[in-house]
Amino acid sequence: MKEQQYNTLKDQITPKSPIAINCLKAFAVGGVICCVGQAISFFYMMFFDFTEKTVGNPTVATMVFIAMLLTGFGQYRKLGQFAGAGSAVPVTGFGNAVVSSAIEGKTEGLVLGVGSNMFKLAGSVILFGVVSAFFVTLIKLILVSVGVAAW
Amino acid sequence: MSTIGFTFLVAFVVGGLICVIGQLLMDVGKLTPGHTLSILVVVGAILDGLNLYEALINFAGAGATIPITSFGNSLTHGAMAEAEKHGWIGLLTGMFEVTSSGISAAILFGFIAALIFKPKGKVD
Amino acid sequence: MVIVFQSKPSILSSGVVVGPLEKRSVFQTYFDKISTDERLQKDSNEKGNAVLISDACQIILNKSNLKNLDIDYLLGGDLVNQMTPTNFAARELAVSFIGLFSACATSVSSIVIASLLTELGASDFSIAGASSQHNSVERQFRYPVDYGGQKPATAQWTVTAAGFVLVGKHQPKLPYVEAATIGKVIDYGATDPFHMGGAMAPAAFDTIQAHLKKRSQTIKDYDVIMTGDLGKIGLKILIAMFAQSGVKKEDLSRFRDAGAEFYGEDTAFLAGASGAGCSAAVYSGYMMEQFKSGRYKRVLLVATGALLSPLSFQQGESIPCTAHAIEIGMG
Numbered sequence: 001m002k003e004q005q006y007n008t009l010k011d012q013i014t015p016k017s018p019i020a021i022n023c024l025k026a027f028a029v030g031g032v033i034c035c036v037g038q039a040i041s042f043f044y045m046m047f048f049d050f051t052e053k054t055v056g057n058p059t060v061a062t063m064v065f066i067a068m069l070l071t072g073f074g075q076y077r078k079l080g081q082f083a084g085a086g087s088a089v090p091v092t093g094f095g096n097a098v099v100s101s102a103i104e105g106k107t108e109g110l111v112l113g114v115g116s117n118m119f120k121l122a123g124s125v126i127l128f129g130v131v132s133a134f135f136v137t138l139i140k141l142i143l144v145s146v147g148v149a150a151w
Numbered sequence: 152m153s154t155i156g157f158t159f160l161v162a163f164v165v166g167g168l169i170c171v172i173g174q175l176l177m178d179v180g181k182l183t184p185g186h187t188l189s190i191l192v193v194v195g196a197i198l199d200g201l202n203l204y205e206a207l208i209n210f211a212g213a214g215a216t217i218p219i220t221s222f223g224n225s226l227t228h229g230a231m232a233e234a235e236k237h238g239w240i241g242l243l244t245g246m247f248e249v250t251s252s253g254i255s256a257a258i259l260f261g262f263i264a265a266l267i268f269k270p271k272g273k274v275d
Numbered sequence: 276m277v278i279v280f281q282s283k284p285s286i287l288s289s290g291v292v293v294g295p296l297e298k299r300s301v302f303q304t305y306f307d308k309i310s311t312d313e314r315l316q317k318d319s320n321e322k323g324n325a326v327l328i329s330d331a332c333q334i335i336l337n338k339s340n341l342k343n344l345d346i347d348y349l350l351g352g353d354l355v356n357q358m359t360p361t362n363f364a365a366r367e368l369a370v371s372f373i374g375l376f377s378a379c380a381t382s383v384s385s386i387v388i389a390s391l392l393t394e395l396g397a398s399d400f401s402i403a404g405a406s407s408q409h410n411s412v413e414r415q416f417r418y419p420v421d422y423g424g425q426k427p428a429t430a431q432w433t434v435t436a437a438g439f440v441l442v443g444k445h446q447p448k449l450p451y452v453e454a455a456t457i458g459k460v461i462d463y464g465a466t467d468p469f470h471m472g473g474a475m476a477p478a479a480f481d482t483i484q485a486h487l488k489k490r491s492q493t494i495k496d497y498d499v500i501m502t503g504d505l506g507k508i509g510l511k512i513l514i515a516m517f518a519q520s521g522v523k524k525e526d527l528s529r530f531r532d533a534g535a536e537f538y539g540e541d542t543a544f545l546a547g548a549s550g551a552g553c554s555a556a557v558y559s560g561y562m563m564e565q566f567k568s569g570r571y572k573r574v575l576l577v578a579t580g581a582l583l584s585p586l587s588f589q590q591g592e593s594i595p596c597t598a599h600a601i602e603i604g605m606g
Contacts (some may be wrong), residue, residue, distance in 0.1 A: 001480065001516055001520070003177040003463045003464060004247055004474075005476055006463050006516070007463060007464065009512065009515055009516065009519070010465075010473045010476070010512055013508065013511050013512050014429060014470065014473055014508055014512075015428050015508070016428070017427055017428075018174075018470070019174075019178045019179065022174050022178055022425075023171045023174045023175065025178070026167070026170040026171055026173065027167035027168065027170060027171050027175035028167065029170070030166050030167045030169065030170025030171070030173075031162075031163035031164065031166050031167030031170070031214075032163070033166065033217060034162045034163060034165070034166025034167070034213045034214045034217045034218070035162055035163050035166075035213070037161050037162070037213035037216065037217040038158060038159055038162040038212050038213035038214070039159075040213075041212065041213055042155070043225045044165075046289020055201035055543070056216050056221075056225070056252070056269065057252035057521060059196040059213070059216065059217075060216070060217075060252045060256065061252045061253075061255075063190050063209045063217065063255065064256035064257050064260055065256065065260055067260075068261070068263070068264050069189070069261035071264065071268075071421050072264045072267060072268035073268075073422070074421060076421065076422075077420070077421050077422065077423050079423055080422070080424055080425055081181075081423070081424075081425055081426060082425075083170075083423075083425070084174050084177065084178075084425035085170045085171070085172075085173030085176075085177055085425075086167075086170045086171075086174070086185070087423050088173065088184050088188065088423060088424075088425075089169060089170045089173040089187075089188065089191060089218050089219055090166070090170070090217045090218055090219065091218070091219060091221070091222070091253055092217075092218055092220065093188070093423065094188070094219055094222070094257060095256070095257050095260065095261075096422060096423050097184075097420075097422060098257040098260075098261040098262060099257070099260070099261045099264045099421070100419035100420070100421035100422040100423075101261070101419050101420075101422075102261035102262060102264055102265040103260075103261075103264050103265050103268045103269070103270050103419065103421055104270050104414055104419040104420070104421070105265065106265045106269070106270075106320075107259065107319035107320070109317065110262075110265070114261075114262065114265045118258070118262075119420070121184075121185060121418070121422065122257065124185050124186075124188075124189045125185075125188045125189055125219060125222065126254065127187075127189075128192050128193055129192040129193075129195075129196065129222050129223050129226050130226060130228075130556075132192065132193040132196035132197065132223055132227070133196045133223060133226035133227040133229075133230050134230065134242070136196045136197055136199070136227050136230075136231075137200070137227060137230040137231050137234050137235035137242050137245075138242060139200065139283045140200055140234070141193075141234050141238070141239065141242060142233060144227075151231070151235045177425070182603055184424060268421075270320075270419065270420045270421055
């Protein structure tokens with residue numbers, strides 16, 4: 001059977017991703033996670049003296065802590081299978097990527113295993129975050145210096 | 152009370168929509184999670200460059216600060232704030248001032264998790 | 276490509292050791308030992324994989340009343356890089372060792388080489404087989420097991436299992452190896468590592484056709500043609516390929532797949548089982564029993580393997596695959 005013919009057959013038989021349902025699930029779970037974050041923000045603002053500007057830090061740290069527990073107890077994996085981007089896109093997904101890689105590397109010890117492997121999934125997010133921030137600011141700086149834009 | 156309810160609703164919808172964009176990138180674009188999240192982070196940075204992300208945070212609260220896009224926003228925001236004050240040097244020093252919580256938390260808790268947990272090959 | 280064994284080397288015994296999750300397999304009564312710990316009480320997944328192998332070999336030795344000194348060759352492989360679990364198990368067994376890598380097709384390629392050594396008169400007793408351990412394979416090829424990634428319906432679950440057989444000179448009333456086909460590497464441009472069945476089906480098709488042609492046989496000459504781990508969807512694709520090539524509907528039911536059946540209808544395992552241990556466990560345990568009980572007289576076992584590496588995938592390469600076949604008769 002020729003390659004072209006085979007790939008047509010393969011595409012016919014292979015079930016398609018249920019895109020609509022996946023998006024619905026991602027929407028729902030992503031929305032809920034953000035609401036949890038909102039609740040945590042309110043908690044910190046009410047009881048701890050944080051303002052809307054400064055509450056981001058403890059909120060994110062708390063969300064990552066929760067992600068660590070869910071990851072360690074094997075629950076984030078189940079959430080991820082269900083929600084897809086709904087659990088990968090929030091910052092908890094970042095935490096899950098780092099924590100799961102760290103746990104996996106444990107068998108090679110803390111230095112060679114955990115240390116070297118921890119960012120194998122999340123590293124690209126950090127890299128592109130930093131690099132894009134640099135270039136966006138650079139472009140803005142140039143535009144402001146030239147007088148085309150304002151801060 | 153109704154404003155708190157409304158805050159949650161907006162957070163839910165905006166956060167959910169950003170996740171849907173991610174889901175489409177993965178399902179339709181056939182991108183890996185790594186590629187998808189990297190793209191979203193860059194989008195967050197660009198939106199802050201255009202002065203749009205802070206407005207989104209004011210509107211949606213956690214719906215904009217919790218998705219990974221906020222990471223790109225924080226980094227860019229810190230860099231731009233410093234660049235505005237100190238020019239070219241500020242560009243370099245401002246980068247990590249505002250985002251340290253996300254990365255530090257992930258590092259610290261990842262380390263602790265590695266001490267406590269063992270990976271289990273469980274299926275649902 | 277096709278080898279005919281005049282001396283008909285026999286499958287004298289088998290040993291199958293699996294992990295705790297494999298208790299959910301429909302073949303569980305055909306496993307010799309089900310471990311309660313996926314790491315076999317070792318402190319790493321890879322070390323546990325090695326114990327799976329050495330335990331399976333020890334079961335063979337116990338069943339056949341042999342010592343490791345009586346074994347001429349140990350042949351085997353797994354999916355971890357450099358096949359370290361098999362290497363370390365070979366260290367424990369202290370037997371002449373040939374390590375093989377055919378990915379998930381190693382279960383059959385090892386038996387082929389063992390049969391050749393037996394046919395040559397170079398071996399009285401050889402142990403051949405393959406194994407896989409779920410966590411170590413996920414780490415090697417995909418994501419950390421606790422990572423919240425979303426697997427599609429075409430994804431398969433790597434089993435934690437080791438399946439080995441004892442190959443020796445022909446003996447009556449035991450299954451024997453009559454012929455074998457060593458597969459070519461077939462690549463139809465598949466790029467999705469979560470759809471291995473779709474990548475491997477062309478290789479299975481090619482090997483089966485080559486075997487049937489050279490042996491002047493048709494599908495009807497076999498009670499069953501069982502592929503290794505095409506999974507539920509890959510098996511459908513293979514059957515469709517044979518349907519398109521003119522095979523009648525009633526003959527298509529002779530096709531089975533170890534991976535598609537391994538966990539039964541349990542949807543948690545998506546498209547079914549995979550891994551070098553999947554075909555190894557089912558062929559060595561369940562299949563050999565079907566011969567001894569008289570249910571089957573002639574079977575073609577076609578183990579399929581995807582010859583990719585994490586690096587090849589990242590470098591934008593497609594997934595080349597192969598399939599090795601052995602024709603087992605009952606004598």
